[in-house]
Amino acid sequence: MTSPLEQKKIKIAGPSVVTANRTWDGIVVYRTAAQGWSADLSEAAIVRNSDEAKALLAESVADDVGAVGAYIAPVQVAEDGKVEPGNLREQIRRTGVTIGQPVQV
Amino acid sequence: MYAYDEIDRTLVNERVSEFRDQVKRRLSGELTEDEFKILRLQNGVYLQLHAYMFRVAIPYGTLASNQLRRLAHVARKYDRGYGHFTTRQNIQFNWIKLAELPDALADLAEVGIHAMQTSGNNMRNVTSDQWAGVAPGEIEDPRIWSELIRQHTTLHPEFSFLPRKFKIAITASDHDRAAIRIHDIGLRLIKNEKGETGFEVLVGGGLGRTPFIAKTIKHFVHGRDILSYIEAILRVYNQYGRRDNIYKARIKILVHELGIEKFSREVEEEWQHIRNSSLQIDDEVIEDIRSRFTYPAYEKLPHMPDELRQAAADPDFEAWRKNSVSPHKVQGYSIVTISLKPTGGPPGDATAEQMDALADLADKYSFGEIRVGHEQNLALPHVAKRDLPALWKALDKLGLATPNVNLITDIIACPGLDYCSLANARSIPIAQELTRRFANHELANLIGRLHINISGCINACGHHHVGHIGILGVEKNGEEVYQITIGGRADESAALGNLIGPGVKFDEVADVVEDIVEAYLALRERPEELFIDTVKRLGVEPFKERVYATR
CATH class of the missing domain: 3.90.480.20 (Sulfite Reductase Hemoprotein; domain 2)
Structure with a gap:
């Protein structure tokens, strides 16, 4: 799996979003079409080609105070429009660890 | 316990104030993430999958009860009620908020705990034997020397911007519990023929993408010269170590490429310039540090009460x-x-x-x-x-009396893909399944000493290369795949494990380990022959045959 830090060339194979971690508390966020950040994947702006991805990433990286470590991540969009993470890493980022935590939150 | 002096306390408190200001400037936008990253890393703050991760140093693995209570307080107040002890005598908190980090650091500083030397391309937390000062037969307490190096290297400008991170471990016992041979510098405390205290110095060990076992560079360096000798090694590394390629930047690569003889000559030459300088340690300095380690007033007690x-x-x-x-x-x-x-x-x-x-x-x-x-x-x-x-x-x-120390369920595992932004595969669920699979203590005892180490990526934080059974998670075509090695060890006979064959899927790992163990039980010459010795005697083949015969 490519580390986001190594994501130099922008080449997407399908629908994608820009994700990052919110600066003040680190939680996972997604770039929205309204040029903001949301913790809800369903509110993420979906890009479908490299130019769109490049533009969305550039805009996201520029918002350095809002979120940190922005990168493009694949998603799956169902026929009803429901958006799901496109790989295990992003699934874990969205839903949390796959193990029981020692202290239940 | 070691009692910090006023200089230490001032340093730690000033560090908190400095970081508080840096966080404030970051949150206001005055500092960009690029500018801030190196500053947060110098204070143990990483960005992981779900949140910031905060790594706190426990120098040479020694904690006072009030310090442990304070770590509990940080877990409860700033995190999710738990902490994760690492393979380098640190503790990590997984869910910390950047905005609250200065307060967490301030709370820790009150009891002399900090996060310096836990991340970044500098000299990391010096580690040692967790039995230091109490192990029968040790030369002397290795923490005295660990503390000397800690004092010398903390915030040392020459060691703060190295080509890559740099790790030192020290042992003073014949049996190496500090894994010194997989460190950039490993120090083994010994006495020479005159009865003087000094060190066998090893260099160039490390795991990760290109693993190496450290080589002895000097058989005896007198204790008074150890700082100058370490500094000579660091200077050669600082001068020649590669900064153009992160994967080739560790000292192990330099030692490998130059060869230990040439590297040794370079160090020797540098050392001759500085060994008789102010880096030579006066006996009083060591005695002062020694006096700050307090030992209990033991009672005279019977051997068998x-x-x-x-x-x-x-x-x-x-x-x-x-x-x-x-x-x-x-x-x-x-x-x-x-x-x-x-x-x-x-x-x-x-x-x-x-x-x-x-x-x-x-x-x-x-x-x-x-x-x-x-x-x-x-x-x-x-x-x-x-x-x-x-x-x-x-x-x-408290759930803290599981009798599995050094047995098959005493697994070392990195946080893996459940937490870590570098990971390719999960580690913890593999470890959990193995502890369930071998939960029967009679079976675990029958198997005997067997170390399983699991890493979720090639960076090898779970030390998989030196596990008796090593498990490395990688990603292949979008799936987690695990490569299995056997025959590694991290002790005084340190060795890298050998791959037994193609990787296996997540759901197959515990079955494969079970196959390896069954093969061992069938192949060992006698119950006392440890797994690692059977592998050494027979090699990988019989285990490979057993694992892949039906796969």
């Missing part, structure tokens, strides 16, 4: 005692290892409640002292044998 004799009738107590209790240098006392590897639990995790309770037990039974080992377990270093039965009952109530 009545309490222990009576408790021996309880098979559960005996199982724990035989597994987790080790000889102490003082008669009547023991070292108790506390397994953080319960069946089905994430290796190395402890809840705030467990930390608080353990601090109380340390006060009651171990002169207020706790140790942290690189195997991700804790230890109480000064327990009177008469107190062992009571301590066991208390630990059992």
Whole structure:
């Protein structure tokens, strides 16, 4: 799996979003079409080609105070429009660890 | 315990103030992430999958009970109620908020804890034997020298911007519990023929993408010269170490490419320039550090107290005692290892409640002292044998008396893809499944000493290369795949494991380990022949055949 830090060339194979971690508390966020950040994947702006991805990433990286470590991540969009993470890493980022935590939150 | 002086306290407090200002400027936008990243890393703050991760140093693995309580406080107040003890005597908190980090650091500073030397391309937290100062037969307490190096290297400008991170470990016993041969510099405390204290110096060990076992660069360096010798090594590294390629930047690559002889000559030449400088250590300096380590006022106690004799009738107590209790240098006392590897639990995790309770037990039974080992377990270093039965009952109530130390379920595992932004595959669920699969203590004892180490990526934080059985998670075509090695070890006979064959899927890993273990039980010459010795005797082939015959 490519580390986001190594994501130099922008080449997407399908629908994608820009994700990052919110600066003040680190939680996972997604770039929205309204040029903001949301913790809800369903509110993420979906890009479908490299130019769109490049533009969305550039805009996201520029918002350095809002979120940190922005990168493009694949998603799956169902026929009803429901958006799901496109790989295990992003699934874990969205839903949390796959193990029981020692202290239940 | 080591008592910090006013200089240490001032340094730690000033560091908190400095970082508070840096965080404030970051949150206001005055500092960009690019500018801030190196500053947060110098204070132990990483960005992981779900949140910031905060790594706190526990120098040479020694903790006082009030410090452990404070770690529990941080877990409870700023995190999610637990912490994760790492393979380098640190503790990590996984869910910390950047905005609250200065407060967390300030709370820790009140008890002399900090996060310096836990990340970044600098000299990292010097690690040592978790049994330092109490192990029978050790040359002397290696923490005295660990502390000397800590003082010299903390915020040292020459060591703050190295080509890559740099790790030192020190042992003073014949049996290496500090894994010195997989460190950038490994120091083995020895005496020369004149009875003088010094070090065998090893260099160029490390795991990760390109693993190497450290080589001896000097058979004896006098204690008074150790700082200048380390500095000479660092200078050669600083001068020649590659900064253009992160994967080739560690000193192990330099030692490998130059060859140990040439590297050694370069160090020797540099050393001759500086060995008779102010880096030469006066005896008074060592004596001052030595005097700041306080040792308990041990009582004169019998070797076999009545309490222990009576408790021996309880098979559960005996199982724990035989597994987790080790000889102490003082008669009547023991070292108790506390397994953080319960069946089905994430290796190395402890809840705030467990930390608080353990601090109380340390006060009651171990002169207020706790140790942290690189195997991700804790230890109480000064327990009177008469107190062992009571301590066991208390630990059992806390879920901290699993009698599996050094057995197959005493697994080292990195946080893996569940937490880590670098990981390719999960580690913890693999470890959990293995602890369930081998939960039967009779079976685990029948198997005997067997170390399983698991890493979720090639960076090898779970030390998979040196596991008797090593498990490396990688990603292939979007799936988690695990490569299995056998024959690695991290002790005084350190060796890298050998791959047994193609990687296997997530769901198959525990079955493969079971196959390897069954093969071992069938192949060993006698019950005392350890897994690692059977592998050494027979090589990989018979295990490979067993694992892949039906796959």
